[in-house]
Amino acid sequence: MVSSPASTADTYTAIPLAGLVAREPAPFPLYLRTAEDVWVLYRPAEGPLDESHLGRLQAEGIAQLFIRDVDRRAYFGRVERSLDGILRERGVALEQRAEVLQGVALSVATELLAAPPDRDTVQRANKVMLAACGLMNRDKDALRAIRRVLGASDGLAEHSLTVGFLCMALAKVVMSADSTVMVQAGLAGLLHDVGRVGHENLEHDPEHAERGAELLRRLALPKAVVDAALSHHERFDGSGYPHGLRGSHIPEMARLVGLVNTFDKIYSTQQPRVGVFDALRILAQAYRGCFEERMTVAFLQLFR
């Protein structure tokens, strides 16, 4: 172990040991915390690391290592393929697993929505949602842990990811706990505003719904995901767009995404800023009639 103290200018993120060993050496240094605010270099970038090293750490009672915050992107890229395995590690605190999920998911969402997506990136997003779905179905506190690591959505990727995770949780209650449906809901949320990509500067852009649906149709995404992009601004009372559909004429997945999308908009953009519970109150009161009652009620209960 190299024990030179780390630079005090850096800030650090704790990471679980799971998922760290891979064929390629880690392109970033790993640190140990030896006391509050004291980090020492454990492995330099590209330093060798195998299961026996991790075994020795565990034998010493060390359950986590640290990376510099500037290396978070590289770290999440590295563990993307082992995400499901990390989320299954019961030895890793749920909060820490939720943080890895959020980090990986945000890096994939950012790529997914940086330009009109391709099949390969959609496939990666699908895998992330599948892993998230597994976590939600295994652990009843997963949603609470995921919610804690989601901040206010200040960009399209953050907004889309928050909507995706919340759609998945709501679908589990109002549609089906079947993982196919839940993953579709996650993807529907993640991709609902894909028509905005390349037009982010437009404040008012009602065409994004049809543009997005067309894009997703070309990528051969499931009908429910395409429907959600097309109809997430339709309102239960017929006041929405693009077609002024009403009630059950709006596809169920679009009703679900529309509700969650509106919540995140209130929570993230309302001025002055509001907390989660005020955002829920506004959703239930100011948007009365816009959404299906049973979905609104179930959504409020998710936050209990």
Ligand SMILES: [Fe+2]
């Ligand atoms: Fe939208």
Ligand SMILES: [Fe+2]
């Ligand atoms: Fe949206």
